[in-house]
Amino acid sequence: MILAAGRGERMRPLTDTCPKPLLAAGGKPLIVWHIERLAAAGIRELVINHAHLGQMIEEALGDGSAFGVRIAYSPEGKALETAGGIARALPLLGNAPFLVINGDVFCDADLAALRQAGEQLRADGPLAHLLLVANPEHNPAGDFGLYPDGQIRDAGGQRLTFAGLGAYHPALFAGLSPDEPAKLAPLLRAAMAESKVGGARIDGRWVDVGTPERLRQLDASLRTP
Template sequence: MTRAMILAAGRGERMRPLTDHTPKPLLEAGGKPLIVWHIERLRAAGFRDLVINHAHLGHRLEEALGDGAAFGVRIAWSPEASALETAGGIRHALPLLGDQPFVVVNGDVFCDADFTSLRAAAEGLHADGPLAHLLLVDNPEHHPKGDFHLDAAGLLHAEGAPRLTFSGLGAYHPALFAALADDTPAKLAPLLRAAMNAGQVTGRHHAGRWIDVGTPRRLAELDRELEGTGNAPPTRPRVRPVT
């Protein structure tokens, strides 16, 4: 069964002072924590086994979400003594993710994508390529140059135009991280660019709702939007209070 990982180890410097005492994925929009939106959408797409990494205030995440039973999932926790960056955190969690392709979601974004298509993309990855499949979005105003070029055949390239922005949602084969040493910080972008140069990364353009919830202003805007559209839950989610 395909597993999913939610990245939740970031310090959230741009969110301070909100993140001085609360991990960024537990900040609320539309009446519930950002990470809970992901958990609910992953479960709706058929994911039952989730891995969540943490570093800064990680104990608060575990206290709030527990083993995942309240959400109909099973959560395995991947603690990091200090944040290992995206690729390093995924490499550290591989023993929990297993030897099959998996889906990864940044814990500090909001996206209305259907995770069913990402799960299908993960099932199509192989050790001899493709090694990754990324969900791309239109370039936001704070990142106008984008990240990668998506060609007509669905392949991603580190160079070329037009460019789109990586959403933070993707599917990966464990082989992409095989050369990394455990417990060593490592960024994801260099691994992806190397795989793109070998023609081993595919992608899809998501035209729906996506926001990088990286600042208090964006969090407040998302909160107002969700409350205004009726997408917010009528009652608070079943998250244990954090003290």
């Protein structure tokens, strides 16, 4: 699943007329970079949620056949936050573990490896596997702690920033309403308290494309040979 429902307030005025995932860097929309990398990793069944200017996303990507994938869409009348959006999309995602990628990050992570990690998730065992990165300037305190055994906890360990890429078991979202906003972090922290969240640090290219300046920097770097 690619999360594409955010309003992109910090990206205004660019997002007044274009949904954030369709903003281009290196000659192609941010979301297309994800789609191409997912397809290259053998992940060809995709779900994309959307809200703000969502019809533009459907018109740009269609059914996914141009990229060698099949895309189903999960429209949201109101933005449901990350966990709420996933809960609404569960009927499209099925009963097996699945990957979720933030539509507004750029990352060259090994998605095939993330898929393999996701296959180890169980309803009665680990519920999530998160990818973490070194703390960027805009998040110096990090989000979670990574321990040597691969467990992620809310405190302690090596403090790192959640990359916006993870694998989840549907059981993590059990009981959530498909129509009400819900944040992901509280669900993860509750699962961490039961030692049900693991993960890994990645050290490749990762950009949280959260401002027009970061988008310009990413675009320039991708166009530089």
